[in-house]
Amino acid sequence: MKSLRHAVAIAVPAAIAAGAAVAFAVFSTARRVVMPSPRRNDVQIRAVDTGAQTIELARTPDTELPGRYGLFTTGTYGYVKLGAVLSVDATSVRRKLLTQIEPGARIDRDAAFSGWYYVTPSELHLPWESVLIGSPAGPCPAWFFPASASETAPTWVIQVHGRGTTRSECLRAVPVFHGMGLSTLVVSYRNDGEAPRSRGGAYALGASEWRDVDAAVGYALRHGAQRIVLMGWSMGGAIALQTAVSSGHRSSIAGVVLDSPVVDWRTVLRFQAREAGLREPLPALAMGALENSITARLSGAENAIPFDRLDMVARASELQAPMLILHSDDDGFVPADASHALAEARPDLVTMPTFGVARHTKLWNYDQDAWTSAITEWMRANGLARDTA
Structure with missing residues (x-):
């Protein structure tokens, strides 16, 4: 009996310590998903x-x-x-x-x-101005590039940057759309370091940020736009997709362009966990913690992360606007699997040309001509470009 009590006395604290270590690992992993972090030297x-x-x-x-x-x-x-x-x-x-x-x-x-290349809008040598978009999060700064100094184009492009970056990421695409006679609005959203910070300062992975982009859609429609093309980069793709299916202005969304997009967060997070050397069940436990309203807050999130709602392959039937997906098959950060799955689920809407080698959000950098041609041809095929010749 004495030896049994001794064994229990050793085993119980060890089990508690092991459980605490697992919980710490789970919440730390979950926190890294939702909390903005400074740029990492690589x-x-x-x-x-x-x-x-x-x-x-x-x-x-x-x-x-x-x-x-x-x-x-x-x-x-x-x-x-x-x-x-x-x-x-x-x-x-x-x-x-x-x-x-x-x-x-x-x-x-x-x-x-x-892959940014351009940092400030003045580097493009195009007319532009700073504007503020009144969103549920507060005033979100944006850059507006008019189609020309003399008229307002009926089609506006609204660009959404990715996770851990700012509006500068989007500047590469502005000359392409300007060359098609379109106005471009490059927007910010809550917790990106430029737009207002929410109460907890955490990302919702698109589940809340889309409301700030939807406010930009409303802004464009009030200022002369008749049709909207959304363009999202990386996590900005997830935000653009949520806007496309949730916006009260969705009838005005005439097209969606995605560069290296997050289409399904579970696919992305499992891939990134493997790349970081994290093995199951840790990634599954971390995502489970983020899905629960109580443990999500312990992980730093303000609300539970609705991974089902963010899975656009599962929600493919809800999409209405034609879509162009530009995604390198060796992305290395956001795998292209879910993009291909979405293209297979909605071949009537989705165009996905083949890209390789370019890695994550660097297709413009690697092959500017092919990237530009893919966008230009798709825009013209869908009647979204103006003839500026």
Whole structure:
């Protein structure tokens, strides 16, 4: 009996400790899903040659991609633009600098590779103005690029950026739509660092953010738009899809363009968990915690995350507007599986050309001509572009 009590005395605290460790892991994982986080440095700068205007980076699947990209840095420059790959070896990539780096400049070693390319609207050399969209979250700043200085286009494009980024992500697409004679509104939404912060400051993965985009749709319709094309990048795709099926203005939504979109969060989170070395049942438990109103708040979410409602493959029958999905098959962050599943579920609505190599939200950077042609041809085929010739 004494030995049994001794065993129980050892086992019970151990079980409690193990349970506490699992709970901590579950809630920590869930919290990472919903809480905004600062930009993560993901590459190291090995050398900068100011004479040749080249930069050497540690080799990664992103840094060796052909095309034009950006690099968030610290020191003398906050952001530099990168051009062609000049050489690659086992550990390093040397690229052409498109931002002039002066001799004596300090560039810190840690950096973040980016597909943004443009950071400010003035870099596009197009007419634009800052506007505020009155949304349920409060006044959300937006950039408005009119079709021309003399008239208002009947079709407006509303662009929605992704998770952990800002409006600058969308600037690459503005000249494409401007060239088709369309006005573009590039919007922000709650908790993105530019729009108002909600009470808890957490993402709802599209379940709440769509209301801010819907407010932008209303703004466009009040200012002369007759038809709306939504464009969403990454999580912005999830937000655009929620807007398309939930908006009170859905009859005015004439098309949806998605770049590397989140179509089903469960697919994305399971993939990212595997990439991070997390094994089941931890990802399932974390998603379960986010679905429950009590444990969701313990995870940092303001409300339960409705994963069923965010699964647009399951809700494919509710979609009405034609859709173009641009998604690299080797995305590496948001797998293209759910995009393909949506295209298969709604072949009457969804056009999905094949892209590869480009990885996540970098299709424009990798092959600007093919990306631009896909959008232009689809817009014209659906009667959404104006003839500006």
